[in-house]
Amino acid sequence: MQANLRKRSDEFVYPYDLGWKANFRELWRPSGDGICYPVKCGSSQYDLTIEQLEQKRQKKNFSEEYEIVRAYNGRVWAFKHGFSTCALQPWLLHEFRLPVAVGERVLVSRWSRHWMYGILMLTNCGDECNCHNIRRGWFPKSCARLVEMSVDNSLVENNNLKRKLS
Numbered sequence: 001m002q003a004n005l006r007k008r009s010d011e012f013v014y015p016y017d018l019g020w021k022a023n024f025r026e027l028w029r030p031s032g033d034g035i036c037y038p039v040k041c042g043s044s045q046y047d048l049t050i051e052q053l054e055q056k057r058q059k060k061n062f063s064e065e066y067e068i069v070r071a072y073n074g075r076v077w078a079f080k081h082g083f084s085t086c087a088l089q090p091w092l093l094h095e096f097r098l099p100v101a102v103g104e105r106v107l108v109s110r111w112s113r114h115w116m117y118g119i120l121m122l123t124n125c126g127d128e129c130n131c132h133n134i135r136r137g138w139f140p141k142s143c144a145r146l147v148e149m150s151v152d153n154s155l156v157e158n159n160n161l162k163r164k165l166s
Helices: 020-028 047-062 083-087 153-165
Strands: 064-068 105-111 115-120 136-140 144-146
Antiparallel strands (some): 105 115, 115 136
């Protein structure tokens, strides 16, 4: 679905759709070895992987940096931030809330009317950034303010961080 919405020079063809009969046959008598599966003619094993990496790059390029101006403790019931924010929160069980403190910076990739989803930017990570400890999640929109982009060292540092996260 997302692959069809992305601007591209050629149309994306899902490589594992062999037709309903062949797909059904693969359920009962798989011809693959568990690592390599049969693909459509004209496709390769890595077409889907390449498409997913391209979507990830595009998502990273559309992300915006926000500065936290109001703290949020990460609790589900965010009454401090208004009734609408509390009532209209994203109810996604597999995504967490992101506790934020004033002055922190967040790279926001998606948002709703009252909530934003982003990755907490580490200020002193340098080259030894431990990408396993990346904190990401939802936080109230009222906590953040868009950072105006300017050409200086901080912009270069933020682009380096974006590359590390991808």
